[in-house]
Amino acid sequence: MRARDDSTPKRASSDSPDNRRLQDELSTLRNVGPKTREDFRYLGIETVAQLADREADELYEHLSRVKGCRLDPCVHDVFSAAIHQARTGEALPWWHFSSIRKKEAVGRKAKRNIVRIFVYGTLKRGGDNHGCCAHADRVEPATVWGRLYDLPAGYPALEIPENAILAQGTGDPLADAGTQAQIRNPQFERPEGDWGLVRGELMTFADPRHDLPPIDRVEGFRPGKRCLYRRVLVAARTATGIVPAWLYRMEKLPAGAVPVPGEWKPKQAG
16 A cells, blocks of 8 residues: 555544544545445545545455455445545446456456467468467567577577576466466566577467467477477567567577577578
8 A cells, every 4th residue: 555645634533523524525425334434544545535546456455455354346346436436526336336347357367368479480470380379369579688599400599598587387378377467567677698689579379278288389398398498488578568478498509509690580492
């Protein structure tokens, strides 16, 4: 919860005229009964102006933590209705906000289940192995920090600095999607050493259970076993921001690997 600033009025005694006035101010809101009024007092809210500056999610989560249990979701709806009236003057019933909360919850769940993969070689559009990525909902240019190589076999390899790895991939696509969703505001600072920006494509998939295993198979990623590539989570930069994304890194380069600056492109036949 945000710290209260110095301009916040100090709580008056329960019988003082000032306290009765503040009580009445919040109690005039349509959905604020005695219990909700007490919740607001517990949260340090004593005026309509203070309430208008808060968010229902913040108040609900904080009150749940301090009371040691998950509160009825209707408490969230009451908070939303009271905040809406404090901001706009419109006195809607609390149940009007129930459907809004449920729709937002569905959206957050869907967002938790997406998986992003940064590709830099044959998985890119036009590449030999792009077919397994055909279900991507979105494809956009992106960059990561690393070292890119062209291999004699005709495909690339990417090295990633150890301190840039946010997580290791597993055999559970939904768990990996959840791990990705938990990473907030990843850093994109240049690593120490001779690392450079690698250009590729960021692909977003909506069904990790269906979309991720075929890509793992193409890349030869087998969690817990020896494999050529391992899937790791790193920060990727796009035109709209920095996001966590999975990519396939090669842990041990074969003989004949040739450094490639910036972006890998397949050799033209002939």
